[in-house]
Amino acid sequence: MNSSQDTIYAQPADQIADFQFDSRVAGVFGDMIRRSVPGYAQIIATIGDFAHRSVKPGTRVYDLGCSLGAATLSVRRQIEGRDCEIIAVDYSESMVKRCQENLSAYVSDTKVDLIQGDIRDIKIENASMVILNFTLQFLPPEDRILLLQRIFNGLKKGGILVLSEKLRFEDQAIQELLDAQHLDFKRANGYSELEISQKRSALENVMKPDSMQTHETRLTDIGFSHFSTWFQCFNFASMVAIK
Numbered sequence: 001m002n003s004s005q006d007t008i009y010a011q012p013a014d015q016i017a018d019f020q021f022d023s024r025v026a027g028v029f030g031d032m033i034r035r036s037v038p039g040y041a042q043i044i045a046t047i048g049d050f051a052h053r054s055v056k057p058g059t060r061v062y063d064l065g066c067s068l069g070a071a072t073l074s075v076r077r078q079i080e081g082r083d084c085e086i087i088a089v090d091y092s093e094s095m096v097k098r099c100q101e102n103l104s105a106y107v108s109d110t111k112v113d114l115i116q117g118d119i120r121d122i123k124i125e126n127a128s129m130v131i132l133n134f135t136l137q138f139l140p141p142e143d144r145i146l147l148l149q150r151i152f153n154g155l156k157k158g159g160i161l162v163l164s165e166k167l168r169f170e171d172q173a174i175q176e177l178l179d180a181q182h183l184d185f186k187r188a189n190g191y192s193e194l195e196i197s198q199k200r201s202a203l204e205n206v207m208k209p210d211s212m213q214t215h216e217t218r219l220t221d222i223g224f225s226h227f228s229t230w231f232q233c234f235n236f237a238s239m240v241a242i243k
């Protein structure tokens, strides 16, 4: 997936507007997420591997908050010939447009239903896999449990949820240490102090990470009895839950 270099926060701005998945972000998103999220490429590849193992013939896969379609493409490559359907959803018009172009660049016998809409309005049924790859953190915190409950209800027995998120830590010393490591990762990927601090302000009101304790309690409360973190680097983690 080609993508221009992210320079969105490179120039000083008088006022930093709340972060939005608009056309500017969509145009550089591949570069932005690779340079901002440690382990992103491995997580995308492993989502494909999970799909290969867990997606059953004749079922559906949901990619909720699909952005440019990276997870959908990774899954689609791994489930050819299974008569499955992938439902990929994003509410950003610009993301969906670019996602459609990315999906059309490869041939596949697996149908992808790409929907521009709110993931809170999507009916989930006959699912053997649901992917929330860094999307739940953008929902208002009070809406998260309801979405997860609807995902649980729509999953077939043995179906899996892959939930990747930035984490918040209840322990202040750990929060500061892992946050500092993440900032070093961004610096090493070429982001300036200005870019880092302006993006941080833009995200403040928009992205509210939960702690691992909150994730675990919520998954248990909605009925998942099998789940684990399968990946973590600093303050970014990916969990897998099995119904």
Ligand SMILES: Nc1ncnc2c1ncn2[C@@H]1O[C@H](C[S@+](CC[C@H]([NH3+])C(=O)[O-])CC(=O)[O-])[C@@H](O)[C@H]1O
Residues within 6 Å of the ligand: 021, 033, 064, 065, 066, 067, 068, 069, 070, 071, 089, 090, 091, 092, 095, 117, 118, 119, 120, 132, 133, 134, 135, 138, 139
């Ligand atoms: N309520 C909502 N309804 C629909 N879409 C939404 C909603 N809230 C946010 N989004 C969409 O969720 C995506 C989150 S990015 C996911 C990366 C992708 N999963 C990836 O594997 O590359 C994560 C990040 O930027 O850190 C954006 O495209 C939003 O438009």
Ligand SMILES: O=C(O)C(=O)Cc1ccccc1
Residues within 6 Å of the ligand: 032, 033, 036, 037, 166, 199, 203
């Ligand atoms: O950039 C950050 O600091 C993040 O937390 C990750 C991120 C990546 C892409 C869009 C929004 C947030």
